Amino acid sequence: MAIIHPKLSQLRLSPLNQRRVKPSAVEAMADDIEAHGLLQNLVAYEDDGLLWIFAGGRRYRALKILAKRKRIKSSDTFPVELRTKEEAIELSLAENFQREDMHPADSIRAFAALRDTGMDAEEIAARFGQAVSFVYKMLRLSALAPALIDLIAKDQLSLEAARALTLTDDHDQQTKVCKAANGHAHTIRRMLTTEKVDTTSGAFLFVGRDAYEAKGGTITIDLFSQGAEGFADDPELVRELAEEKLDALADEYRTIGWHEVRAALERPYDLYMKASMYPATREPTEAETERLAAIDAEIEAIAAAEGEDNERIDPLTDERDAITEGLRAFNREQVAVGGVALWVAHDGSLGKSFYRAKAEPKPKASHDGPIPLYGNSLFADLTRIKTRIVQEAIAADPALALDIVLDSLAGQLLHGAHSYQMALEVQAKAVATDVPDELMATSDVRSVEDMMATRFAAIPAEGRLEAIRTMTAEDKAALLAGLVAMTVDGTVFAGGSPGQRHHHFEQIARASGVDIASRWTAPIGLFDKMRRAAMIDLLREEVGAPSAENCATIKKKADLAVNVSERLPARWLPAPMRIGVFDRAEREPEDFDADMGEDGGEQEDMTDEELA
Structure with a gap:
């Protein structure tokens, strides 16, 4: 030197x-x-x-x-x-x-060069007084496509966007997504995680990182996170492991002898309708009574001599709570008529509810209770698609639209019906029919709201009445039909159940003459959203037991979805989308109020078998 x-x-x-x-x-x-x-x-x-x-x-x-x-x-x-x-x-x-x-681009290249000399992240961090996490993130960024690092150097790509791009190792995909998202970090992150599961999601936390990785699952670390959070690259594996764990827990309750046990990833939509069941309290045994008295005496003596906050009191209190808790348990009578619902909570814990099960025997012998074929959110999406198709038919039939308005007004003003019992509520509120794109992959049905915005874009906000009065009778009829159609709603919301409003919607759908199957066919995306067991049950009902048993041996859920899709008959529709599925027997107007509970919610529901 x-x-x-x-x-x-x-x-x-x-x-x-x-x-x-x-x-x-x-x-x-x-x-x-x-x-x-x-x-x-x-x-x-x-x-x-x-x-x-x-x-x-x-x-x-x-x-x-x-x-x-x-x-x-x-x-x-x-x-x-x-x-x-x-x-x-x-x-x-x-x-x-x-x-x-240093400019971030220089730091990225420099750390990569040091790594290439054989130094690891810990050595680099120690040598230059940097946090290991900082060095690790720089090394992750160095795996970006060279052209993207050049953009960072030119200040044409932010570090936030660069971090989001590290969610994939594919240089071509990095470049394409960066261009498509115009360099916006959150858009990039959303585009690269549509087929991944957040490691902070309930399902992943329920499965556990160790169990997921033990089955070969991989995780892409999110550089936006402070720790090791990121995205599980195999959402199907997460779901399968979660279902396996739920099924194992459900089997424990079945072994005890519970009349009905239901296990699903989502909280059952109909729990609010079932009567809750609480553990019975028994009298303590003689030994338990003596021990409780001894604990109380010991706690009182310690508190008097050393103060109520003495740490010696805590273990005694815990023992007392344990004995007291042991006095509460479901007895044999409760288990014989009771039901248990298990699901995965948002924080990854096991959701659990005990209720009095229905007395009638269940049709399925393979388990203790029928499991709905369609989950809550999927059920809602299917009824939204049905609503969109019926809205389209109403928009093309002004005479029917006028009849629907008259029926709704007459029902409320002449017969005392409530607005929420009608498929059309007379108020200026458009009904949203948005559903995931994958559920509309086989259909060209557009929302009526979009069609109306295009056709009647010339109607001004100022001077609207004058413009409408100058319209032709034909245009007025089309405007009426479209506006009425936008307010018709047949959606069964996630967690809800069909009621009088849905019965009214079925009448409108039938009057429209629409052929649902000609406007929509079930895409693969529908079956991807169903549970494995539900797909097998569906195949058994629609095609027969041999076909269902044959497909039950398919290991990958994605392959099973394809097979089920191909085996179902032409023009097949999921039950929630079939016209008439929510029909009810006609009743007198004065019976309308009988549907309502104290909170104004509909009490009647359809059975799981009817919904399936």
């Missing part, structure tokens, strides 16, 4: 200098050197007769500026500390971290 004084003409900026993005304030440094001289030497290594500056790049650039200003000459000499080329990367990075903050 020696100090030499070469000419400025002998110096070059080393390609090993880890600061490649041009630093700021070089002009100001040139002014300072002109006024005070070079206060700190440069650091270089020798190669091919030239000296390559790898530490002190800003000072070297400032000297070149002074040469252009004719303040110094290329033949002037300057102090340079001579080092070996092998030391260049490490010393350059150390020198730059101690001075002006």
Whole structure:
């Protein structure tokens, strides 16, 4: 390690200098050197007769500026500390971290270069006084496509967006998504995680990281997170493991002898309708009575002598609580008529509810209770699609639209019906029929709201009445039909049950004459959203037991979904989408109020078998 004084003409900026993005304030440094001289030497290594500056790049650039200003000459000499080329990367990075903050792109490249020399994240962090998590994130960013790192260097791609792009290792996909999202971090993150499961989701927490990885599941770490959170790359595996764990827990209750046991990933939509059941309390045994009295006496003595907050009291209190809790349990009579519902809560814990099960025997012999074929949210989506198709038919039939309005008004004003019991509520509120794109992959049905916005875009907000009065009778009829259609609602919301309003909707759907099967066919996305057991049950009902048993051997759920889709008959529709599924026997108007509970919610529901 020696100090030499070469000419400025002998110096070059080393390609090993880890600061490649041009630093700021070089002009100001040139002014300072002109006024005070070079206060700190440069650091270089020798190669091919030239000296390559790898530490002190800003000072070297400032000297070149002074040469252009004719303040110094290329033949002037300057102090340079001579080092070996092998030391260049490490010393350059150390020198730059101690001075002006390096550009993120330079840091990314520098850490990658150190990793390539054999140093791991912990060694790099210790050597340069950085947090291991910071170094790890820089190394993750170094795996981005080189073109994207170049964009970071040009300040054309933010670090937030770059972190989001690390959710995939595919360089081509990184580049395409970055371009499609226009560099917006949240859009990139959403596009790259549509087929992944958040590791903070209830299902993943319920399964557990160890169990998931033990089955070969992989996780993509999210650089937005503070710890090791990210996304599970195999959502099907997460779901299968969660269902297996739920089934095992359900079997424990079946072994005890509960009359009905239901296990599903989502909370059952009809629990609110079932009478809750609570553990019975028994009298303590003689030994338990004596121990409780002894505990109370000991706690009282300690509190009197040493104070009520003495730590010796805590274990005694815990023992007392344990004995008391043991006095509460479901007895044989309760178990014989009771039901247990198990599901996965949002925090990953086991949701649990005990209720009095229905007395009638269950048709399925394979387990203790019928499991609805369609989950809550899927059931709601299917009825939304049905609503959209019926709305389309109403929008094309002005005469029917007028009849629907008259029926709703007459029902409320002449017969005392409530607005919420009608498929059309006379109020200015459009009914949303948005569903996931994968459920509409086989249909070209558009929302009536979109069609109306296009056809009647010329109607002004100011002077609307005058514009409507000048419309032709045909346009007025079309406007009426479209507006009425937008308010007709046959959706059975997640967690709800069909009621009088849905019966009224069925009447409207039948009057429209619409053929649901001609406007929508079941896409693969429908079966992807169903449980494995539900698909097998569906196949057994629609095609027969041999076909169901054959498909039950298919291991991958995605393959099972394809097989079920191909085996179902042409023009098959899920039960919630069939016209007439929510029909009820006609009743007198005065019976309407009998449907209502104290909170105004509909009490009647259809059986699980009818919904399936």
